[in-house]
Amino acid sequence: MDWPESSDAPPLGDGRRAVAVDRPDSVEVLREIVRRRAAEGLAIYPQGGKTALDYGGIPRRPGVALDTTALNSVIDYPAADMTITVGSGITLAKLQEVLATEGQFLPLDAPHPDSATLGGIYATNTCGPRRFGWGRPRDMIIGVSFVTADGKGVKGGGRVVKNVAGYDFPKLLTGSMGALGIITQMTLKVRPKPEASALVIAGYSRLGDLAADLARMNTSDTRPMMMDVLSPEAGYLLEAEANRGSHGLRERMWTLVLGYEDNAASVAWQVQRASAELSAGKIETHTTGEDSLTRAILLAISSFPADRIESIDGSSDHPSQSPLSFVASVRRGSVSAFLESLQLDRWLAVAHAGSGIIHAHANPLDLPEETWTGEIQRLRDAADRLGGSLILSRCPIEWKARLKVWGDRRGDWAIMEKIKGALDPAGVMNPGRFVGTI
Amino acid sequence: MPLASPATSLSSQLLADLSKVVGEENLLHHRDELVVYECDGYVIEKNVPDVVVFPTERDQVVEIVKLCNKYDVPFVPRGAGTSLAGGTLAVGGGVMICMTRMKRILEINLRDRYAVVEPGVVNVWLTRALAGTGFHYAPDPSSQGACTIGGNLATNSGGPHTLKYGVTVNHVMGVEMVLPDGSVLEVGGLAEDGPGYDLTGLVVGNEGTFGIATKIIVNLTRDPEAGRTFLGVFETVDAATETVSGLIAAGIVPAALEMLDNLMIQAIEQAFGFGFPTDAGAVLIIEIDGLEAGLDREAHAIHEIVRQNGGTVKKSIPWRTRKEPEYVAIWKSRKSAFGAIGRLSPTFCTQDGVVPRTKLPHILRTITRIGEHYGLRIANVFHAGDGNIHPILLFDERDPEQVERVLLASHEILDECIACGGSVTGEHGIGVEKMSFMPKLFTPDDLAAMVAIRTVFNPEGRCSPEKMLPGGGGCLERKSPGHKASA
Incomplete structure (x- = not known):
């Protein structure tokens, strides 16, 4: 079967279109669809809220989109146990709404929470600033059910917070890019919603001064749940996004954003203490509750960049003009060293500095492709030297193969390919998207 | 399970080759030397390995594994042998690769918040090496004075403070391991979120069935600024477990929340004289940590919830570091509980069930009922905040009829955990x-997927055979319990 050409055909991402969309409303139906579509020789591309369709390599062969959004029920929510079991198609916003009725939350940020599904967030290992203080998706998942390419339902973990029976499939499926199976259900550890939250925002005209404060805050008396750095232009745009009054983000300075969540007494003390510990001349603090600037900024940082990129370059959403974005991961103390190697007239950067994660974005039309090729290689080498790696989270489709979305082959990819082969020997699940030949 | 005959089967050529790799001084093969290695903390099943080797470098591990392949013998890695489930039992004999001489802390990097250790590093050594730096390695099993970080990695160990801080898998960033074919695999690294599957997350808890860890990168956590540790005293176990549910439901996430029942209190008081009230039905050790500025509020709430459930807070220990004498004393008492139990009974069997935390009152009542039904004394000391119970069944192993009752009672308790x-x-x-419980927790399809993953790493099953996953022929029910210690 060939790729559908019609622009009416549903999108798979990267300009590819699906032969059909299947939207099962139960796991049983989903298993049946998987068996049938695989027998028809089609690939299966799982989709949730479709917020990350362009993420990863280009779909390799024709197939169907498998829409999980009907699997969106809350299966079990024993609030007093601080766990919840949900269908993978539930959106992050809906989940948080359910948890809020019991004064709880999942401490995980993701872009487009109104449409992004938990299954999608977990398959792509998406998280934002709170990862520093609250952990990553892998730290919150205790059970997973998924359907493999042969239509079988498989589970790992369970519904209790401590459990070492069997291999840790919840971790294996987290960040697996839909390439081992379709996540249908997950059990998550949740937390009591903190009473208070606050941001401490400091501006720096020199990156070196900010770097010194990052090192200082590594042993701060306070315990921030976020420690993010915004490059000058990124800070400017984010301020416009948050769109509230004047604060430190406005002045095209390097910006450090520290976040605190705890009870009110603790947060108040930490805000005061952090302000005293920082060397920056200009420090603003925002102690706020729900629907606040804090929340707006958190969401803006988590969602950065897609919408903002358009606002600076005015480009349409034509595929060839999609933004060029990367995520670099480096040793946790090396974020400022990496940022030094970024040319600020090319890149906007938002870094989860305490975790060693740098997101950066550019307009690919600014420079010829060869220049970007060299630039990406140079930055990859820099990330590598700093103990990490660099992946392209978005880039023009026709550049994907050459620029190598996932970077150069690594020593552990061979065993990943074998794991893929063990659970999906025919390459039915999301072919072409992930590392190596997966 | 039928166990292979004792040490004789290895060829003298293999012994000579192994000796060449590790040296005479790092190899044991006389029967009387091997007896120590016939079991770990799980003493029901015993089998001596044919030879025990103590590599000191990764490349020696590679060579040993290649020799095992060449001579077609099974091998099993071992740390300090504190496993309570027979994870290091040399089923079928073969070569035991004891990692305790690879015991260097290779690097501590506070700015990047990691440490690199060899697998034989004892858990508490890292704690000590980090003392005063403002950072710590969070997983703290009760056996931390003996157990190795390699062993912790293999079993995904917990401990009292995992309630707030997570278990081993939440604190391992990367692993270098020798695979069963002798190749070296590195997963994870010094940075978070490498491209590809989370193999680090998969490898933690593999119970030695994927290979042998030779280097481990662990995450370092900031010390809390301050803490308070309370001793709550209750007339009944019920009141204590209701308090646990009350605390969690009130949105308090303690750093640790441990329960001891009357039998356990008596044993500990006899052994340590910490000052636990011996007439109490149960005590709770409730610990909170965080910012001093925020602790008063939580402390007040804890007092209130304890009181509402008919208990009293007998001790309140405020601390800034975990070295203050009263703090050290209370945790020493808790973590040494299993040593103290020897005063009550010549032999005991510890179980390791988990229930949703709200089911604690139910499971504790059920344990009491099961104990009465089988005429057994059962002591309880456990990680209440996680719902992780450790009922300790007391018995005399010389009486086969008692042994049988202990076995039946243990299985009934664990079956009830599954039912909850x-x-x-x-x-x-x-x-x-x-292993016989795995089919009760997982479907044949779940287990087939696990076997498929094991086969990726360990295609011939030569590394840690007959562990964790039931084999093709099904698994025999274990015949008897034994003396055991616990986390």
Whole structure:
């Protein structure tokens, strides 16, 4: 079967279109669809809220989109146990709404929470600033059910917070890019919603001064749940996004954003203490509750960049003009060293500095492709030297193969390919998207 | 399970080759030397390995594994042998690769918040090396004075403070391991979120069935600024477990929340004289930590919830570091509980079930009922905040009829944990002990997927054979319990 050409055909991402969309409303139906579509020789591309369709390599062969959004029920929510079991198609916003009725939350940020599904967030290992203080998706998942390419339902973990029976499939499926199976259900550890939250925002005209404060805050008396750095232009745009009054983000300075969540007494003390510990001349603090600037900024940082990129370059959403974005991961103390190697007239950067994660974005039309090729290689080498790696989270489709979305082959990819082969020997699940030949 | 005949089967050529790799001084093969290695903390099943080797470098591990392949003998890695589920039992004999001489802390990097250790590093050595730096390695099993970080990695160990801080898998960033074919695999690294599957997350808790860890990168956590540790005293176990549910439901996430019942209190008081009230039905050790500025509020709430459930807070220990004498004393008492139990009974059997925390009152009542039904004394000391129970069944192993009753009671308790939606192991592992429960927790399709993953790493099953996953022929029910210690 060939790729559908019609622009009416549903999108798979990267300009590819699906032969059909299947939207099962139960796991049983989903298993049946998987068996049938695989027998028809089609690939299966799982989709949730479709917020990350362009993420990863280009779909390799024709197939169907498998829409999980009907699997969106809350299966079990024993609030007093601080766990919840949900269908993978539930959106992050809906989940948080359910948890809020019991004064709880999942401490995980993701872009487009109104449409992004938990299954999608977990398959792509998406998280934002709170990862520093609250952990990553892998730290919150205790059970997973998924359907493999042969239509079988498989589970790992369970519904209790401590459990070492069997291999840790919840971790294996987290960040697996839909390439081992379709996540249908997950059990998550949740937390009591903190009473208070606050941001401490400091501006720096020199990156070196900010770097010194990052090192200082590594042993701060306070315990921030976020420690993010915004490059000058990124800070400017984010301020416009948050769109509230004047604060430190406005002045095209390097910006450090520290976040605190705890009870009110603790947060108040930490805000005061952090302000005293920082060397920056200009420090603003925002102690706020729900629907606040804090929340707006958190969401803006988590969602950065897609919408903002358009606002600076005015480009349409034509595929060839999609933004060029990367995520670099480096040793946790090396974020400022990496940022030094970024040319600020090319890149906007938002870094989860305490975790060693740098997101950066550019307009690919600014420079010829060869220049970007060299630039990406140079930055990859820099990330590598700093103990990490660099992946392209978005880039023009026709550049994907050459620029190598996932970077150069690594020593552990061979065993990943074998794991893929063990659970999906025919390459039915999301072919072409992930590392190596997966 | 039928166990292979004792040490004789290895060829003298293999012994000579192994000796060349590690040196005479790092190899044991006389029967009397091997007896120590016939079992770990799970003493029901014993089998001596044919030879024990103590590599000191990764490349020696590679060579040993290649020799095992060449001579077609099974091999099993071992740390300090504190496993409570027979994870290091040399099923079928073969070569035991004891990692305790690879014991260097290779690097501590506070700015990047990691440490690199060899697998034989004892858990508490790292704690000590980090003392005063403002950072610590969070997982703290009760056996931390003996157990190795390599062993912790294999079983995904917990401990009292995992309630707030997570278990081993939440604190391992990367692993270098020798695979069963002798190749070296590195997963994870010094940075978070490398491209590809989370192999680090998969490798933690593999119980030695994927290979042998030779280097481990662990995450370092900031010390809390301050803490308060309370001793809550209750007339009944019920009141204590209701308090646990009350605390969690009130949105308090303690750093640790441990329960001891009357039998356990008596044993500990006899052994340590910490000052636990011996007439109490149960005590709770409730610990909170965080910012001093925020602790008063939580402390007040804890007092109130304890009072509402008819208890009293007998001790309140405020601390800035975990070295203050009263703090050290209370935790020494808790973590040495299993040593103290020897005063009550010549032999005991510890279980490791997990239930949703709200089911604690139910499971504790059930344990009491099961104990009465089988005429057994059962002591309880456990990680209440995680719902991770450790009922200790006291018996005399010389009486086969008692042994039989202990076995039946243990299985009934674990079956009830499953019925409550829980698990049969929270931190000790499946090992050889609990393989028969795997089909009760998982479907044939779940287990087939696990076998498929094991086969990727360990295609010939030569590394840690007959562990964790039931074999093709099904698994025999274990015949008897034994003396065991616990996390």
